Amino acid sequence: MARLTIKGISKSFGFSHAVSDVSLDVEDGELVCLLGPSGSGKSTLLRMIGGFEAPTAGKILIDAKDVTSTPPERRPTGMVFQSHALWTHMDVFDNIAFGLKLRRLPKIEVLERVEQALALVGLADYGKRMTTQLSGGQQQRVALARSLVLEPKILLLDEPFASLDQHLRERLREEVRDIQQRLGITTLFVTHGQDEALALADRIVVMRDGHIEQIGPPDHIYREPETEFVAGFIGSMNFIRTIVKNGLSQHSAFPLPVPIADGEVVLAVRPESLSLAAATGKPCGFVHRSIDFGTHKVVDVDLSDGARVKAMTSSSSDWKRGTPVELGATASRVFRDNRLVYEFTSDPSRQNDRVFGHV
Ligand SMILES: Nc1ncnc2c1ncn2[C@@H]1O[C@H](COP(=O)(O)OP(=O)(O)O)[C@@H](O)[C@H]1O
Numbered sequence: 563m564a565r566l567t568i569k570g571i572s573k574s575f576g577f578s579h580a581v582s583d584v585s586l587d588v589e590d591g592e593l594v595c596l597l598g599p600s601g602s603g604k605s606t607l608l609r610m611i612g613g614f615e616a617p618t619a620g621k622i623l624i625d626a627k628d629v630t631s632t633p634p635e636r637r638p639t640g641m642v643f644q645s646h647a648l649w650t651h652m653d654v655f656d657n658i659a660f661g662l663k664l665r666r667l668p669k670i671e672v673l674e675r676v677e678q679a680l681a682l683v684g685l686a687d688y689g690k691r692m693t694t695q696l697s698g699g700q701q702q703r704v705a706l707a708r709s710l711v712l713e714p715k716i717l718l719l720d721e722p723f724a725s726l727d728q729h730l731r732e733r734l735r736e737e738v739r740d741i742q743q744r745l746g747i748t749t750l751f752v753t754h755g756q757d758e759a760l761a762l763a764d765r766i767v768v769m770r771d772g773h774i775e776q777i778g779p780p781d782h783i784y785r786e787p788e789t790e791f792v793a794g795f796i797g798s799m800n801f802i803r804t805i806v807k808n809g810l811s812q813h814s815a816f817p818l819p820v821p822i823a824d825g826e827v828v829l830a831v832r833p834e835s836l837s838l839a840a841a842t843g844k845p846c847g848f849v850h851r852s853i854d855f856g857t858h859k860v861v862d863v864d865l866s867d868g869a870r871v872k873a874m875t876s877s878s879s880d881w882k883r884g885t886p887v888e889l890g891a892t893a894s895r896v897f898r899d900n901r902l903v904y905e906f907t908s909d910p911s912r913q914n915d916r917v918f919g920h921v
């Protein structure tokens with residue numbers, strides 16, 4: 563159990579800035595997901611926390627102790643990588659026992675701790691197997707056990723299940739969540755999959771081009787994205803490009819009041835915030851297709867300006883291709899130059915019509 567503090571960390575490789583001025587506090591026992599597209603600096607940040615990469619600037623503290631220049635083996639961290647680097651000439655037991663033997667622990671204690679670790683990852687009877695006789699999922703469990711057996715205060719996982727199929731990945735991430743909660747171990751989990759982050763995290767850190775775009779609990783990131791990038795990165799989102807003139811969006815299908823300075827904006831509307839009705843007057847667009855997900859339907863609508871939007875409807879509704887429709891947005895976040903400038907919602911339980919910053 564430990565608290566992690568990252569203060570203004572940066573890392574450059576020549577002229578490329580892999581991580582730029584990142585600050586983050588991770589609470590004792592918290593699971594934080596680093597989420598971002600490939601190349602956004604997630605692995606570099608994690609490797610600096612583990613001590614495998616030296617920062618160009620900034621500090622890393624674990625339980626208020628500065629570990630910025632402490633080598634990896636002397637940090638209270640354990641790291642699991644995407645591609646398991648297990649030793650193929652050793653059996654599972656010896657792979658897990660390796661780090662304990664280096665620490666010269668008594669044999670009986672090594673035995674006990676390896677057996678505990680194996681049980682923890684659901685491989686109780688696998689000690690004598692060679693690692694080459696294991697499936698990909700089992701190999702990743704061994705890699706996890708090998709980290710956990712050293713009882714790190716902070717667990718660092720870099721896309722540990724990315725090479726596995728989706729079904730197995732979902733099962734293993736639930737197991738990791740269970741183990742993490744049982745041990746109360748502070749954990750950073752790198753992923754580029756939004757589902758994985760939404761399912762696992764106490765908080766999500768959305769990264770882009772080496773900086774933090776937004777930090778927050780999953781529902782907050784989903785419902786209150788602070789930038790256009792975050793709005794588009796998590797969940798399904800309709801982006802409608804339009805121009806504001808005299809406080810009104812000029813888009814024919816979305817003539818919403820937007821009380822900000824004139825200029826270009828992007829309206830971001832979730833499919834569940836887009837209502838659909840058969841057109842009585844001039845239609846906003848025409849149904850392209852409707853997909854039935856059992857619990858709900860998603861209807862693609864082609865707008866007259868060529869854009870296509872998605873609306874979520876009940877599973878009992880029936881929208882045939884070519885049907886002329888009207889659209890209404892019950893909530894929208896409005897972005898200009900990636901920044902949130904206005905929020906509109908007709909939900910009375912939430913604050914209405916907020917203007918953000920200076921625009
Ligand atoms: N050892 C390295 N040398 C040079 N550039 C690197 C090195 N490691 C990472 N980078 C660069 O830093 C950026 C961030 O990489 P990385 O942290 O691996 O991103 P992610 O894990 O989010 O995909 C990328 O542009 C990558 O090419």
Ligand SMILES: [Mg+2]
Nearest residue numbers: 604605606720
């Ligand atoms: Mg990476």
